[in-house]
Amino acid sequence: MRHLMSPMDFSVEELDRLLDLAQDIEQNRSRYAHVCDDKRLATLFYEPSTRTRLSFEAAMMNLGGKVLGFSTADSSSAAKGESVADTIRVVSCYADICAMRHPKEGAALVASMASSIPVINAGDGGHQHPTQTLTDLLTIRSLRGEFKGLTIGLCGDLKFGRTVHSLIEALARYEGVRFVLISPEELRIPSYIREDVLDKKHIDYTEVERLEDAIPALDILYMTRVQRERFFNEEDYVRMKDFYILDETKMLLAKKEMLVLHPLPRVNEISVEVDKDPRAAYFRQAQYGVYVRMALILTLLEINV
Numbered sequence: 001m002r003h004l005m006s007p008m009d010f011s012v013e014e015l016d017r018l019l020d021l022a023q024d025i026e027q028n029r030s031r032y033a034h035v036c037d038d039k040r041l042a043t044l045f046y047e048p049s050t051r052t053r054l055s056f057e058a059a060m061m062n063l064g065g066k067v068l069g070f071s072t073a074d075s076s077s078a079a080k081g082e083s084v085a086d087t088i089r090v091v092s093c094y095a096d097i098c099a100m101r102h103p104k105e106g107a108a109l110v111a112s113m114a115s116s117i118p119v120i121n122a123g124d125g126g127h128q129h130p131t132q133t134l135t136d137l138l139t140i141r142s143l144r145g146e147f148k149g150l151t152i153g154l155c156g157d158l159k160f161g162r163t164v165h166s167l168i169e170a171l172a173r174y175e176g177v178r179f180v181l182i183s184p185e186e187l188r189i190p191s192y193i194r195e196d197v198l199d200k201k202h203i204d205y206t207e208v209e210r211l212e213d214a215i216p217a218l219d220i221l222y223m224t225r226v227q228r229e230r231f232f233n234e235e236d237y238v239r240m241k242d243f244y245i246l247d248e249t250k251m252l253l254a255k256k257e258m259l260v261l262h263p264l265p266r267v268n269e270i271s272v273e274v275d276k277d278p279r280a281a282y283f284r285q286a287q288y289g290v291y292v293r294m295a296l297i298l299t300l301l302e303i304n305v
């Protein structure tokens, strides 16, 4: 039985196969409409979510399966003091696969060790968010063809932004990918990503503070929200929250074919005027999230169509 805790749980070949499957699903939706007729997905969300939970549920429904779960910790027995390990043991009796989001780093891993069904990490604190990465990879591959040779700028809260951590780990395995890490000093990438991933693998990267300086060289600009819920005090958040605002003026500095991605939700970091720019790909990205989660469910349940 396989779980998904981090994008590193899949080899590059397995990732490529999963993305191929997602693209086939996109093109042949009806072929997959009943392949999970007798399956159930549990969504155990101890932290707020719109896209991740609903796209998982939509994915299972598109495959003909059913969904059950909870969307806040206080509506589950966690409010009575039940451990994640006990919850998953019980949920294993009700469902065939589960997606879990939790504010604590490592919670999904703890769950996977007690589980008799595949567990998908749908975000664990400020650590990892592998299914957002699958979404990001599918978006880039579908809109740009390949990863090789791309210069990818990641901008905003690189410290607490779990989507950034997972995406760098995944992309660092593709040849010729270059990163430009754009953040204020206080929100720089954690050292475990810098040292264990970027330095160790001799990846080409630079760290800069000004988006205006970085944008002209980028093929992909991945914007992120400042992660308010992970700050120790509100004053620091308020000081940081509008550090970057991508607007039409900054877009004038970018390449004609640069793509703007964002895992969403957006707060202020992308001005709504950018939405009509053909380079804005963040809402298309949300759609790709459904196909890739369909592919992931089939892969972990070992269903071949």
Ligand code: NCD
Pocket: 051, 052, 123, 129, 132, 162, 163, 224, 225, 263, 264, 265
């Ligand atoms: C992200 C998350 O939960 O980490 N959202 C998402 O799943 N699309 C990004 C964020 O909350 O900023």
